[in-house]
Amino acid sequence: MSEPRPKGASVVVIGAGVTGLSAAWWLARSGIDVIVLDKGIVGWEASGRNGGGASHYQSPLFAEEQRLWPQMDELLGYPTEYVRERIIIQRDPALLDHYRAVGRMCSAMGYRVDDLDSRQAQQAVPLTDETCLGGIHLRFGGHANPQRTVQAYAWAIQDLGGRILQHCPALAIETAGGRAVAVETPRGRIACDALVVAAGPQAGMLLAPLGIDFPIASARAEMIVTEPAPLMAIGGVDGNGLYGRQTLRGNLAFGGGPHEWIATRPDGPSARPVSPLVRNLARRVAEMFPRAAHLNVIRSWAGIVENTPDGRPILDRLRDPGNVTVATMSGVGFGLSPASGHAIRDLVVDGACSFADIAKLGLTRFAGLAPDWRERRGWAA
Amino acid sequence: MRAVDVHAIDGKLAGPDERFEVVVVGAGEAGTAAAIAAAGEGASVLLVDENPVRGDLIGTDVPLFHGGRMTAAVQQPARMIDQLLASNPGIETALEAGVDVRLGTAAWGLYVNGPAMRALPAPMLGIADAERATMIGFDRLVLATGARDLVLGFAGWDRPGVMGAQGFAALLTRYDAFAGRRVLIAGSDALALDTALLALSRGIEVAGIVEVAEAMRGPVALVDRVRAAGVPIFPAHTIVAAEGGIDGIERVDIAALGADTRITVRCDTLVLAVGAIPATELLDAAGVAAGDAIALAGDCATVVRPEPCYVQAWSAALGRHAPPETIVCQCEEVSRADLIGVQPPRYLDRPARMAARSLATLLADGEAHPDQIKRLTRAGMGACQGRRCREQVACLLAEQQGVPLDRVPAASLRIPVRPVPLGVLADWHERAAMTAGWDVWFGIPTQWTPYAIIGTPEEAEQVVGLGGNMHV
Ligand SMILES: Cc1cc2nc3c(=O)[nH]c(=O)nc-3n(C[C@H](O)[C@H](O)[C@H](O)COP(=O)(O)OP(=O)(O)OC[C@H]3O[C@@H](n4cnc5c(N)ncnc54)[C@H](O)[C@@H]3O)c2cc1C
Numbered sequence: 001m002s003e004p005r006p007k008g009a010s011v012v013v014i015g016a017g018v019t020g021l022s023a024a025w026w027l028a029r030s031g032i033d034v035i036v037l038d039k040g041i042v043g044w045e046a047s048g049r050n051g052g053g054a055s056h057y058q059s060p061l062f063a064e065e066q067r068l069w070p071q072m073d074e075l076l077g078y079p080t081e082y083v084r085e086r087i088i089i090q091r092d093p094a095l096l097d098h099y100r101a102v103g104r105m106c107s108a109m110g111y112r113v114d115d116l117d118s119r120q121a122q123q124a125v126p127l128t129d130e131t132c133l134g135g136i137h138l139r140f141g142g143h144a145n146p147q148r149t150v151q152a153y154a155w156a157i158q159d160l161g162g163r164i165l166q167h168c169p170a171l172a173i174e175t176a177g178g179r180a181v182a183v184e185t186p187r188g189r190i191a192c193d194a195l196v197v198a199a200g201p202q203a204g205m206l207l208a209p210l211g212i213d214f215p216i217a218s219a220r221a222e223m224i225v226t227e228p229a230p231l232m233a234i235g236g237v238d239g240n241g242l243y244g245r246q247t248l249r250g251n252l253a254f255g256g257g258p259h260e261w262i263a264t265r266p267d268g269p270s271a272r273p274v275s276p277l278v279r280n281l282a283r284r285v286a287e288m289f290p291r292a293a294h295l296n297v298i299r300s301w302a303g304i305v306e307n308t309p310d311g312r313p314i315l316d317r318l319r320d321p322g323n324v325t326v327a328t329m330s331g332v333g334f335g336l337s338p339a340s341g342h343a344i345r346d347l348v349v350d351g352a353c354s355f356a357d358i359a360k361l362g363l364t365r366f367a368g369l370a371p372d373w374r375e376r377r378g379w380a381a
Numbered sequence: 382m383r384a385v386d387v388h389a390i391d392g393k394l395a396g397p398d399e400r401f402e403v404v405v406v407g408a409g410e411a412g413t414a415a416a417i418a419a420a421g422e423g424a425s426v427l428l429v430d431e432n433p434v435r436g437d438l439i440g441t442d443v444p445l446f447h448g449g450r451m452t453a454a455v456q457q458p459a460r461m462i463d464q465l466l467a468s469n470p471g472i473e474t475a476l477e478a479g480v481d482v483r484l485g486t487a488a489w490g491l492y493v494n495g496p497a498m499r500a501l502p503a504p505m506l507g508i509a510d511a512e513r514a515t516m517i518g519f520d521r522l523v524l525a526t527g528a529r530d531l532v533l534g535f536a537g538w539d540r541p542g543v544m545g546a547q548g549f550a551a552l553l554t555r556y557d558a559f560a561g562r563r564v565l566i567a568g569s570d571a572l573a574l575d576t577a578l579l580a581l582s583r584g585i586e587v588a589g590i591v592e593v594a595e596a597m598r599g600p601v602a603l604v605d606r607v608r609a610a611g612v613p614i615f616p617a618h619t620i621v622a623a624e625g626g627i628d629g630i631e632r633v634d635i636a637a638l639g640a641d642t643r644i645t646v647r648c649d650t651l652v653l654a655v656g657a658i659p660a661t662e663l664l665d666a667a668g669v670a671a672g673d674a675i676a677l678a679g680d681c682a683t684v685v686r687p688e689p690c691y692v693q694a695w696s697a698a699l700g701r702h703a704p705p706e707t708i709v710c711q712c713e714e715v716s717r718a719d720l721i722g723v724q725p726p727r728y729l730d731r732p733a734r735m736a737a738r739s740l741a742t743l744l745a746d747g748e749a750h751p752d753q754i755k756r757l758t759r760a761g762m763g764a765c766q767g768r769r770c771r772e773q774v775a776c777l778l779a780e781q782q783g784v785p786l787d788r789v790p791a792a793s794l795r796i797p798v799r800p801v802p803l804g805v806l807a808d809w810h811e812r813a814a815m816t817a818g819w820d821v822w823f824g825i826p827t828q829w830t831p832y833a834i835i836g837t838p839e840e841a842e843q844v845v846g847l848g849g850n851m852h853v
Pocket of ligand 1: 014052053198201268303327335
């Protein structure tokens with residue numbers, strides 16, 4: 001097997017999750033020589049273990065996310081299993097009201113949402129029954145297969161001449177004269193003109209030695225999956241306290257519920273255990289889809305996400321070292337990845353995002369954050 | 382100041398529904414003996430066994446590879462229980478000794494706190510019968526879960542009649558539900574020779590023993606007994622294909638290694654007895670090792686995996702004759718060509734650029750993991766959790782990388798290690814704290830504020846309005 005030891009690239013990206021991969025893909029599309037480093041295999045962390053949802057109205061990147069997803073298979077050249085639209089159903093009147101209000105808010109923002117009454121919901125979602133009070137139908141958004149998507153990004157980067165180094169952790173960032181000049185790895189020093197840190201939960205640890213406080217806390221989130229059910233016309237159905245989707249194969253994959261705050265290690269999680277939460281998830285899936293309650297649960301798994309204090313992304317080019325761009329999507333980064341990568345590319349190349357105002361996602365908003373902010377929120381491991 | 386995150390898992394997971402000082406999984410010889418011994422010492426003991434396994438699971442080869450060669454008896458639970466009790470008198474003895482014996486009850490998940498999880502109120506074992514799941518607390522857990530089959534594929538291995546040695550033995554000795562008459566056996570270690578002798582003792586014809594190695598590998602005494610019974614032996618041979626009709630295989634073509642001569646062996650069953658693997662799925666899925674509180678007993682403690690080079694020799698020999706369309710993963714219908722080409726499943730388009738991708742290009746990017754192959758091709762993603770294909774996938778990865786099999790990481794096993802229906806697994810009586818603290822995602826209201834109103838007077842109002850069970 002080849003063990004490439006590249007000397008460097010114009011841009012080095014630390015982290016081959018969806019954020020780093022999309023950034024590298026956008027850079028490669030601009031003809032820039034890029035290397036992505038990962039401590040493991042592409043998408044091995046949150047990016048390959050998530051719900052695949054892509055409907056994030058709250059984000060300034062949303063319009064770009066919506067524009068890009070329908071084209072991603074073609075742009076990347078590999079399948080992502082992207083499917084449009086989502087339905088959220090509820091059996092609790094208060095939750096139904098809540099989501100109706102969310103629907104109205106989205107409609108007001110110009111993204112069409114239709115209300116579904118119980119009968120319409122049952123028609124659209126054959127796995128539910130009369131216990132479903134109704135729902136909302138998002139005529140935007142959608143979902144994709146996370147694992148296929150990460151690999152599609154990775155392959156597309158290679159097709160454009162970019163390089164991906166797996167099993168190659170960044171150990172430290174070397175700076176000189178106010179710039180990041182190289183990344184130290186077990187395979188040697190990799191020089192760069194510009195650096196992107198998209199290392200998920202590990203980003204804070206990589207940046208701390210540069211004197212940069214990158215405030216994130218990590219937690220474990222869990223999901224379950226069943227054997228295949230008959231395909232529903234719109235697979236992006238969730239609700240009843242769950243997020244998730246029916247895959248194109250038919251499996252019902254859902255997550256939700258409590259998370260566990262965990263300590264972050266520089267070399268990544270030693271394990272990603274699951275808890276008996278699988279039973280609470282199973283219950284909610286069985287309630288949401290009574291007609292699927294006989295289906296076997298065949299797996300459960302967990303992934304680790306980092307969150308910022310306000311739960312919003314940090315997408316920023318630092319002032320010092322000025323050639324470093326930092327990125328975390330704060331727990332909601334899969335769906336937005338086509339757009340987050342574009343924004344990062346713009347920050348790296350032009351210093352500013354060309355298609356959206358992302359000023360409010362800067363790191364400086366956390367200046368003056370109390371050092372014990374995790375404890376104050378109950379987010380300490 | 383230390384606050385509490387009401388949406389975090391702390392304090393939400395319930396403790397065990399029931400507690401026993403000793404819990405034993407597996408009511409075979411070793412498990413019943415362990416249960417009886419513990420009861421004799423005055424401990425409260427629970428003994429669970431998944432047998433009789435649900436008919437639908439037997440049909441999908443969970444947990445053992447029965448290859449569809451069983452009688453309708455497996456669909457009659459009452460008969461199966463009688464048969465089970467008859468097959469192991471230890472079960473009755475355990476009952477008499479005061480052991481709480483639950484048959485038809487699968488252990489599907491082991492939960493133990495560790496560095497990456499502190500939320501469990503106690504170590505617990507999840508069990509389930511046909512109606513409901515229960516969490517069991519224990520001081521000591523004994524896993525006497527036996528061994529599972531090592532399965533390698535070839536043309537026709539997905540037809541009824543191809544099965545593993547463990548599955549074969551279970552049908553004969555535990556269920557009395559084997560539906561074949563004439564078996565061919567692959568492998569020649571003690572496992573294979575014992576399989577042949579078992580078959581003969583039950584009046585089943587043994588059509589032959591096929592072995593890739595130059596000579597029989599098992600103990601001479603066993604080899605002699607098998608020879609004395611007149612069983613034809615085919616050393617330095619491999620399987621080309623199992624062929625037959627809708628009722629399953631009727632014959633198996635074998636070929637001498639490195640030669641084109643083929644022999645057709647008439648048989649209705651082909652038993653793969655190349656090796657057995659300790660059935661430690663509960664530990665593997667939990668990511669814990671046996672220790673003071675958790676012990677292994679019986680086959681799952683003593684069975685020795687076959688040497689990597691032997692398994693690889695079989696895999697390579699079978700591979701030489703396996704056409705590209707040979708199925709590797711039965712659950713997801715992934716073919717050998719799909720796997721080697723890391724192609725997506727058939728329900729997806731295969732764009733032109735996919736043609737340039739393969740296991741070889743993937744491996745050139747760095748050491749691959751079977752889970753990565755699973756994510757791309759779906760091999761191992763089905764209900765059997767790769768029991769029928771994990772060794773095949775690992776062998777192909779090893780072969781393509783030119784490394785020994787033991788260099789390839791094991792495909793992960795996941796809880797539940799037995800398929801359990803949603804409605805059975807569900808916690809219908811969850812703790813009030815779980816219900817009250819439940820949020821779809823993290824319950825961080827500011828996460829959902831539309832960007833435009835961040836920093837405007839409207840923000841505070843929206844944060845309140847959007848707080849709680851929010852996601853899209
Ligand atoms: C269970 C679950 C469900 C989710 N559901 C959704 C959803 O439905 N929709 C959605 O949009 N989002 C969802 N998310 C969130 C989403 O998965 C993440 O926000 C997103 O994947 C983050 O991508 P990333 O690339 O920023 O980070 P990561 O995926 O964490 O990638 C970071 C990468 O950096 C690498 N790395 C770390 N340290 C180093 C180092 N020192 N050197 C080299 N490499 C390093 C890691 O190996 C990793 O591959 C979910 C997450 C989970 C866990």
